[in-house]
Amino acid sequence: MLWLAYVVWNRSAIATVCVCLSALLGDYVVAIEALSQDLRAVADNATHGIIGLLTWYIVTNKVTNMSVASRFWEIMGCGLIASGIDLDHFAAAKSFKIEAARQLSARPLLHCTSLVMAGCSFILLLTHVLCWPYLQRVAWILTAAVLSHHLRDATRRGFWLYPFGSSPPVPYVGYILGCMLLPHVLPFLVCYTEITESTPSRNMVMTL
Secondary structure: OHHHHHHHHHHHHHHHHHHHHHHHHHHHHHOOOOOOHHHHHHHHHHHHHHHHHHHHHHHHHOEOOOOHHHHHHHHHHHHHHHHHOOHHHHHHHOOOOHHHHHOOOOOOHHHEHHHHHHHHHHHHHHHHHHOOHHHHHHHHHHHHHHHHHHHHHHHHHOOEOOOOOEOOOOOHHHHHHHHHHHHHHHHHHHHHOOEOOOOEOOOOOEOO
């Protein structure tokens, strides 16, 4: 059992370092002015996806009652959602052109942290009312994807907390530390809110 805990912790530690390196490298590439704006936008979006993917990888590393297939699809799903959030730029711009999506005067709907988190909270409440454990997992995957994405964006314009406005921009060090800490906080919340098909439960097996 101690050996299993060591292996899980070691994998999580390596993945946490990868989150940090992905954020630093992605930001470095995005800042290269010699690259075209379109290429920098693609790199920025890919960085969101990689951080989201690694975030849920760490979460699933701490949850030992999952099949390999379930872990794979959840990890990939979180990465795709973290990347796909930026599609609302195109919806708001009413154009498929990256240039139009980058020139919006205001942030689009999916970048409103308070609104999206309220939606995730409603889904969690619904899972306990209907006793749908799979929907609970979806809610936390969405939460991981959104928070990792918004945290990275918050270094420029802060968190959009409608109807209160926006928070001050997050310091760069705070953003890096936040991205590294997020996947280690989420497993406790997933465990606390877990339900079974029949009755609420908090007995998820988790390796610390």
